[in-house]
Amino acid sequence: MDLGRRTAATAVRRPLRQRKTRMNASLIRRATQSLVALIATSLVGCASLDTDKVVAEKVEKAKIGPQAAPYKAITNFSSGLRCMDNMLLDFGVRDIAVIVKDLTDQTKKINAGTKDMLISAVSDTTRRSRAIRLVAYGQDSGNTIGFLSQALRREHYAVIPPFALRGSISQFDDTVVRRNLDAGLSIDRLNLGAAATSQASILGIDLTMLSTADLSVMPGVGSRNQVILFKQGKGFDGEAQIRKFGINFSLSTATQEGQSQAVRTLVELASIELFGRLAKVPYWSCVGASNDDEAVVGEMRDWYEGMAANPNEIIAYFQLQMRIRRVYDGPVDGVVNPQIKEAVARYREALGLSHEPKLTFDFFKGYLTAKHEELASRIVPVPAAAAEPSSAPVAAAGAASAAAAATAPLALQLGTLDNVRSFAAGDAVRLSVKPNRDAYVYCYHQDENQKISRFFPNRFRRDARVQASQGLQLPGAMRFEIRMNERAAPETVACFATESDVLTSLPAALNSGDFEPLPAKSLEQLRDVFVSVTKGVLAQEYFHVQAK
Template sequence: MPSIAGRLARLAAALGACLLAAACATSGQTPSAGPLASVPPTSSFGPALRCMDTLLLDHGVRDLSVAIEELADPSQRKAQTGARDVLVAAVSDMTQRSRAIRLIVADAAGSQAAASGATAGAPYAVTPQYALRGTLRTLDGGTIGLDLALLSRHDMSVVPGAATRNAALLRDGRVEFVEFGQPLAVPAAGLAQAQRALAELAAIELFGRFAKVPYWRCIGIGADNPAVGAQTQDWYDAMAARPTELVAYFQQQLRMRQAYDGPIDGTVGNVFKEAVVRTRSALGLSPEPKLSLDLFKAYLGADLAGLQARLRATVPAAATATAVPASPLTLQVASSAEGRRLARGEAVQLSIRPSRDAHVYCYLQDEKRQLTRFFPNRFRRDSRVAPATGLQLPGSMRFELTMNPRGVPETVTCFATERDVLAELPASVNGSDFQPLPPKATLEQVRQAFVKASGGALALDSVELRSR
């Protein structure tokens, strides 16, 4: 019987049959003869994929669920399942530590199976937020191309800025590309290896653009490249056109650097302004509460570990003095059942309330004793909960929590910490939202991980769901 992940409400219709048109993709360039920069040959772009994994982790990218169909090839009679598998492998290699992206494989008929780290034998349950569609182009003269785009499953529209068009030329035992106007090359013994390299580069570019991380670093291209400058300008302008989006971006990033611990709500307050001033100073910019293009560029180009260390050294004395509250943090978790037994299949609502502003994380131990993190999640990524409003789960979020049909008791346990520690938890107790943790994971292991990450400043509460 499925866990909470197996009982998520279906959020959208099955994938349509149309394929990505070339007009949806961004402009690409076909390589030509000329001096070529060398990229390490291990697994084609292996080091670059590991670099991307680090960027996704450092920038707090997580809980992205993407359905991927077979890639179309107009020159072939049937879709290219093998090319899709190579793309799946590339994304898997790119998210080994960050667990940022979960791919769901979809066939032409719309049936889906878990992939890229899904639990073997688990039923498909989580309707992905995005669909990944693409066209593989095999041309004459050793040239191959790959067009990719991310589509919102809500209305199947292309996500702005999340489309790529890459081309490669196979010749003389290597495959050649042009990225940001700069030639690149990796060794390739044949067409299959060339397709693998093309898929890896396309995955780096597509998800780098989507997540707004400096992926050009991973393929050896500097921030002084004019095309990189144009890409950065486009990202900034798109966010600046929606000021709340720009503010929320920096709120999340400054929280990752432990310079800010307020809400991620796109609203400018005094605490956020002070964090911006400190961050600008740490980056060598003018100390003012201004979310400017130069701040965005400096942040993307920064050594984030070094930046965080400099920010930690400039914590205001007043903040240090009030860092340890007088009373311990407490947490209350209650269910809509209010102590009564639930009918099998009955939906339940949870009410979570910390004693003061805190970061909350909730897990379900299902009828198979498997653990699943279901908050924070793709519907609400901000873990911060205020005592005045509390948190309702599922509330308006698009999933359901119901009593399992077998009537076996289940347990919901929530943890509260003074600061956001999710990124500091080991993958064995963090995982992806709505996806079961490894079978041997226990609530005690999860608790110990939270104790270690929070330095002991932890509150927890549980509620048991019982059937009639």
């Protein structure tokens, strides 16, 4: 055996063994890293699934109501706002004036412009109907009482909105349910950790309507809603859920925008609910609720019993609604008369109820939930009524005079209560309007800057019908004033009398809110519109307010 050769061979093989050793160590390290990553990924996945499942189960337990509630995925309530706009128009709702100041965040945790969101929602609710006028002001205008005092000193019209809205973000319970799961793995010099968190929070908004007459709470006219914010996985996505009338509304949110987006959705829902309750219209259909839902039926019954407790209120409600459906053309005064009896009996029959003049809950519920466009094709409208016949005996001469007035062309008298025609700056102007027979009266004011606005009918008296026997005083008991401008420049009042209610037949631009400037260039242009709508059957009169 050649020792020299063996030594050389051994010397050659030794570097090869070292390379194999280093290669084996590298493979082991790579395999270990792959195994660690695989285990860590599994741990993260299990953690996420486990935490999401636990939190989701607890959130479900926190919800109130039936387990098999309907589920709707939404992004917002914009379609519901459009639905409300059409509904307010269909039910003849107009001139609802509401003041609202800043809606504060009582929790100090949500940074969102809640009042601005409400203004946007109301704007979308009045695109066609022009039913709601929201008067917004901030903290610099003082409290509600201070604002009302300022309103009394406004030029031309000292107008006090009949309603005030107050509310706030009243609740934010952060992390009412939370689940954490951590996992770690250490091999040699390699350390790897994984964590997953799921949590749920509750956000709530409360809004209430007040009467500005005494700042008392309007019974049943409020909105109280909550949303559950559910963040899951790594926190980059989440879900918000709102429950209303047994329906679960779900919207996906991003972590950065989840809270503000949830606030906007709650505000839109509150706007639908609040003004629907104020106007007593079936707003729940705009959020997909059934007319037979227990909460819906309960609310309809509350409305009915509240009005039935004051017979004049429920009679006036149906007088106005029957007039809108063109089956009644009498006064809206809350007093029973033969015309309203016949109108109610006819509409009850169209709804499948008995032909009798009864204002029952079944009739009220049927009226709210009916498809009135379909019923209109089956009910013959009544013609415009002439002067109301007197129930008391009259002399032959008086009867002849009444008959002549009923067939005579419409005429209108317009002046002041004390026959004053000139006024000093700031003087109150008190008007008297009297048609020669029962008619619908519309009065407009052109100020010293030639701006024209409607001041009757208005938010304080929505019924334009004026009885010849009583006439009309403006402002009378209505909560506004007319005063001569500070410049003592001439102003003009124009009133029109028609045989039927034509306000909703005017162009949309001229059918906006009361006490608001209209796009009419002159009173003559406005008169031409009335002539076109009434086919020339109208009366008109002007009163010029002169300075002393």
